[in-house]
Amino acid sequence: MAKPSIPQGTRDFSAETIRKRNHILSTIRKVFELYGFEPLETPAMENLETLMGKYGEEGDKLIFKILNNGLNDPKNIDKAREGFDKLLEGKSTPSLTERALKYDLTIPFARYVAMNHGQLTFPFKRYQIQPVWRADRPQKGRYREFTQCDADVVGSTSLINEVELINIYHQVFTQLGLEQYELKINSRNILLALAEACGGADKLIDITVAIDKLDKIGLEKVKIELQQRGLNENQIVTIEKYLSIAGNNVEKLAAIEDLLGKNIHTSKGIEELSFIVHHASNTHLAIDFTLARGLNYYTGVIFEAKAPAAVQMGSIGGGGRYDNLTGLFGVPNIPGIGISFGVDRIYDVLEELQLFPASIQTNTKALFFNMGENESLFAFDVLQQVRAQGIACEMFHETSKLDKQFKYAEKKNIPYVVIIGSAEIEKKECVIKHLLTGKQENISLTQLSSFLQ
RNA sequence: GUGGUUGUAGCUCAGCUGGUUAGAGCACCAGAUUGUGAUUCUGGGGGUCGUGGGUUCGAGCCCCAUCAUCCACCCCA
Numbered sequence: 001m002a003k004p005s006i007p008q009g010t011r012d013f014s015a016e017t018i019r020k021r022n023h024i025l026s027t028i029r030k031v032f033e034l035y036g037f038e039p040l041e042t043p044a045m046e047n048l049e050t051l052m053g054k055y056g057e058e059g060d061k062l063i064f065k066i067l068n069n070g071l072n073d074p075k076n077i078d079k080a081r082e083g084f085d086k087l088l089e090g091k092s093t094p095s096l097t098e099r100a101l102k103y104d105l106t107i108p109f110a111r112y113v114a115m116n117h118g119q120l121t122f123p124f125k126r127y128q129i130q131p132v133w134r135a136d137r138p139q140k141g142r143y144r145e146f147t148q149c150d151a152d153v154v155g156s157t158s159l160i161n162e163v164e165l166i167n168i169y170h171q172v173f174t175q176l177g178l179e180q181y182e183l184k185i186n187s188r189n190i191l192l193a194l195a196e197a198c199g200g201a202d203k204l205i206d207i208t209v210a211i212d213k214l215d216k217i218g219l220e221k222v223k224i225e226l227q228q229r230g231l232n233e234n235q236i237v238t239i240e241k242y243l244s245i246a247g248n249n250v251e252k253l254a255a256i257e258d259l260l261g262k263n264i265h266t267s268k269g270i271e272e273l274s275f276i277v278h279h280a281s282n283t284h285l286a287i288d289f290t291l292a293r294g295l296n297y298y299t300g301v302i303f304e305a306k307a308p309a310a311v312q313m314g315s316i317g318g319g320g321r322y323d324n325l326t327g328l329f330g331v332p333n334i335p336g337i338g339i340s341f342g343v344d345r346i347y348d349v350l351e352e353l354q355l356f357p358a359s360i361q362t363n364t365k366a367l368f369f370n371m372g373e374n375e376s377l378f379a380f381d382v383l384q385q386v387r388a389q390g391i392a393c394e395m396f397h398e399t400s401k402l403d404k405q406f407k408y409a410e411k412k413n414i415p416y417v418v419i420i421g422s423a424e425i426e427k428k429e430c431v432i433k434h435l436l437t438g439k440q441e442n443i444s445l446t447q448l449s450s451f452l453q
Numbered sequence: 454g455u456g457g458u459u460g461u462a463g464c465u466c467a468g469c470u471g472g473u474u475a476g477a478g479c480a481c482c483a484g485a486u487u488g489u490g491a492u493u494c495u496g497g498g499g500g501u502c503g504u505g506g507g508u509u510c511g512a513g514c515c516c517c518a519u520c521a522u523c524c525a526c527c528c529c530a
Contacts, residue, residue, distance in 0.1 A: 005520075005521080006519085008521070008522095056528090058454095058527070058528055058529095059528085059529095061454075061528095062454095062528075062529090091488095104530090116521090132530090134528095134530090136528070137454075137455095137527095137529095138521095138522085138523090139522090139524065139525090140523065140524080141529095141530075142528095142529075142530080143530090146530065147530090148530065164518070199525090256469070275484060293529095306529095313528065313530095314529085314530085317529065317530070318529085323458065340530070341530080342530025343530085345530055357478090360530080367487095371488080401487095402487090402488070402489055402490075403487095403489085403490060403491095404490095405489095405490090406489075406490035407490070409490085410490070411472075416505065417489090419488080419489080423488080431488090432487085433489075433490095435490080438489095438490085440489080
């Protein structure tokens with residue numbers, strides 16, 4: 001029997017981890033609900049054709065495909081062989097695989113909207129908290145199975161949605177104690193205007209891929225990459241000017257107008273960004289013209305939430321406006337916008353910055369010490385009365401050294417210890433000790449429940 | 454998918470150019486002493502050195518493969 005193991009990039013979650021994850025998840029869920037979003041869940045797997053082609057060429061490679069069953073059935077064998085030949089050429093084929101694990105929550109959501117648009121009330125606001133899978137090579141902050149928390153609004157072009165989603169980011173991160181996060185925004189329209197100024201919209205992807213790397217590889221290397229991607233010197237000069245735009249949000253908007261002039265895309269982009277900058281109550285909001293974001297379905301404003309610079313984690317959330325996502329599924333003219341939180345990375349960041357409150361580690365309010373056979377039976381009755389008041393508590397399972405009982409409480413992060421020995425029984429009181437402060441006092445048994453409340 | 458790093462006890466690691474029964478700290482367990490987490494004292498359990506091959510008289514150490522890990526690229530949450 002081989003040693004038991006789990007697939008690369010997946011994890012088991014222990015009680016402690018789950019509590020911490022739930023802390024994040026419930027914070028996000030509450031904020032989503034506060035803004036009127038409603039829950040949705042979709043299957044772990046989708047039809048492969050639903051997913052293919054939606055995330056770009058690289059994305060297609062990272063989709064986990066599920067092998068069809070029954071390939072060895074005599075009536076399927078020929079097709080399976082044929083399919084295998086295609087597979088070796090790098091093409092997936094329905095004769096081998098027709099289903100895949102979902103890669104994100106946005107595309108399944110778009111599929112859902114396309115299937116149900118007749119029944120939905122627009123604007124439709126949904127949130128979704130589910131695992132997704134990517135066949136990426138794991139490293140720090142990157143897993144093959146991870147949880148996304150998405151909130152999307154479809155059926156509205158109002159920029160108020162952008163503002164609200166930005167406020168959601170702010171509220172969630174603030175509540176989690178992640179004060180130093182950064183929210184970058186940009187607009188695809190600005191990027192499009194830049195591409196047009198540099199030889200045409202078909203250069204958009206080449207330009208964005210290169211400039212997105214600015215803070216990572218530096219200006220000189222970006223210029224080299226632009227050159228390799230076929231941009232001429234004049235165009236690179238324009239891009240260099242574009243990249244050198246600095247200042248506060250208002251100054252940046254003025255500068256971009258100077259540089260790119262008054263064409264339709266520039267004005268659209270500026271209109272979007274300035275509306276948001278003026279209405280979002282978020283000091284962490286920074287316009288960043290180098291922000292590109294890979295997914296090619298975005299058409300308007302794009303976001304990226306970054307972890308505090310102190311931790312090397314990068315993106316902990318992202319999103320943007322897509323004006324025709326359901327069009328991919330045959331239902332045109334439903335505009336939408338969405339954001340996503342990456343729970344697993346947020347977890348890693350909070351862990352590194354030690355931002356998880358100790359109180360989330362247990363429900364148990366108090367541990368009753370076991371001071372002997374008779375004492376423990378007496379204490380047990382007291383304990384039941386406390387539980388009847390809805391206060392979670394437990395008693396140490398056997399009489400043993402106080403040392404050991406203290407350690408148990410400490411390990412389970414139980415805040416209070418209740419000691420009822422023969423002396424206390426006589427006086428109808430107990431010793432209650434707060435483990436964090438080390439302070440203890442004697443209180444009467446009748447007051448115990450209200451003390452712990 | 455490409456290139457690299459690491460893998461020794463529950464945890465953090467040591468183990469010199471391959472040489473007897475593989476070590477430390479912490480943790481854990483038992484006992485002594487204590488109606489209060491500490492300190493102290495005594496004793497104890499634990500590892501087929503990630504896995505599988507190979508070279509060698511002999512492998513934790515060298516070679517190959519494999520799995521996992523972390524890092525860079527790619528991409529992204």
